Amino acid sequence: MALLEAQGIWKCYADTAVPVEVLRGADFAIEEGESVAIYGASGAGKSTLLHILGGLDRPTRGRVLAAGMELGALDDMELARFRNREVGFVFQFYHLLPEFTALENSMLPALIAGLGRHEAERRGREVLDAMGLANRAMHRPAMLSGGEQQRVALARAAVMRPRAILADEPTGNLDRETGLKVWEYLLDLNRRLGIALVAVTHNRELGLELSRRLELCDGRLQPMKEVV
């Protein structure tokens, strides 16, 4: 059974003058510990697909199964629990909460899961250490560089040891050197902890290190044609 599986996903934005069909029957599956890169032109629907896989958005048609459990059938509490425990998100623009310190940002999922403050803080410090940010724990996002903010976002995604991390252009907002560093941390989570990784990226070079590469084209996913 696939860890995460999307079957015939359609997504149509009907609130515009002309309805836009972003996804047109996309199929996707990822196994435990696997890493998959998804490429595609801007506006192809990569982020939409990732949001639907993570339960942040609902498909117009089709279904998403997480270890055989259909996300569309879950109620608000169950879906929240899925997002908290089963998946971690990394976004292009980091999406840290500006009122919270790096440590607080990284321990938020643990607090939301109902862990005590001490345990959440222990886990938060542990993941921040792993990202090389031990000395930046008490800083707020505004005081951190883009790369540091993205590493805090990685720490936050990893703090609950989810089964999959869904990364939406994690290096898209960073310079090449910082991007590579962040990418390394992301791959490390996949290799060292066995967390499955779905990464949407424009950078073909980075994707080469992942076990599979797919391309989103005309609303459907297809294997990437390897350039020799």
Added chain:
Amino acid sequence: MSNSVKIIGFISARLNSPCGMPRSIKVMRAVAATGIAVAVAALIIAVSIGRGFEKTYTRALLDFNSHVIVMGTGEIENPDEVLASLRAFEFSSDDERRLAARYGWLAAWMSDARGLLERSSLIRFVPQRVLIQEAAIEKASRKGVIAATPFLYREALIVGGGEIRGVVVKGIDPATQKGVSGMSIALFDGSNDLGEALTSDTGADTTVIVGESLARELGLNKSHATLRMMVPGKDHKKSNLGREFVEARAVGTFASGMHDYDAQFMLMSLPLARKIFGAPRTEVTGIELKLDDPTRARLVAAAIEEELGPVYRAITWDELNGDLLSAVRLEKFVSALIMGIMLIVAALNIVATLVLMTIYRMHEIAILKALGLSDKKVGRIFIRGGMRVGVWGIAAGLVLGIGIAAAIGAFRLIPLEAEIYLVDSLPIDISGPICGMLALFCAAVIFMTSRLAAHKLATVLPAEGLAQAR
């Protein structure tokens, strides 16, 4: 406190903190809090004025009329027997239970609640003279009747200071009257002995104590204390004096706190009243009773009627003045209702604030949902935000309302025409429990409006919030 509650408190404290909020939201929050503060203050002032009037009138009525009046089918010719029965009467807890069951549990409960609220003043500004000896009442045992005194009512015309007035002469027993009445009596000679004053030989046919307003209208004082009293024809023929005009000398004035009473009544000793009005030696109009708890007057009155038999009727102070009291209570209820509606309108401002807050915090809501916070918990964060504004408004409203009401009472800022309103300045009675209940009511209204708004707003899809760049 569960971890779930703690995390909501932790996130709410940061997201609802005014630090870093745009000015427009800060202004909106200040406007909402001010609206609630003004509504709460208006509600407290309205209720305090309503209570002030009710309490002032009630106390004045209780002072002048006693708590229960026992009357016969006509005049009572054997008052000593009736008095003996009443003094021996005990209102047992069995009676109370039995009669409460007959009147219904609601009546008994309301009586209890009213009794509690009657005694719950935080700050009170009513004329001192109408404050009956509450301490004595509270100390008294709960046996029902704690004092009884006979009285005789007769009508007469009086002439004095070039004025003619129709008055009610109340014959009282000075020895027992004080135990029943809380009226303030000021004797011209400065003494406190009512019995001595009403029975002293002044050279006139009788001595009287006149109502304060009546004394003022007739120009009666220590040096001009003589007035003529015309006894109705059928009475003067029966009287020992046999004359139509009787000379009376005022020895003091009384003040009940109610202009109507103070302008229409005169007190005379019971034996002299009988003599002047030709009543039989033992006859009285009725017997006034003071109870340990006037709010239970109806239950005690019912027990007394059972005790004395069908010839006698026990009339309670609130039955006797039902029209006035129900008018005052209606006014109190209506003003509280209007102010309560105003409060609900003010609380709706919180909804507008929450809508602005959720639009401003859409991005954070989406992130929190992506991290696993449920719609319900996101809603709770914003309910706390609404409550935070509301609690500031309520606290400010309590301070403002109590402050203004206390100032109106303490400095008599709003004088009234005593002839119309029966009191000379706006009476205020601020009740701690009532203020507490109003604060709880406001908090409940704000909670409900916040809940409705927050839960609706929290259902936004995380992907939509993430797409919004602020």
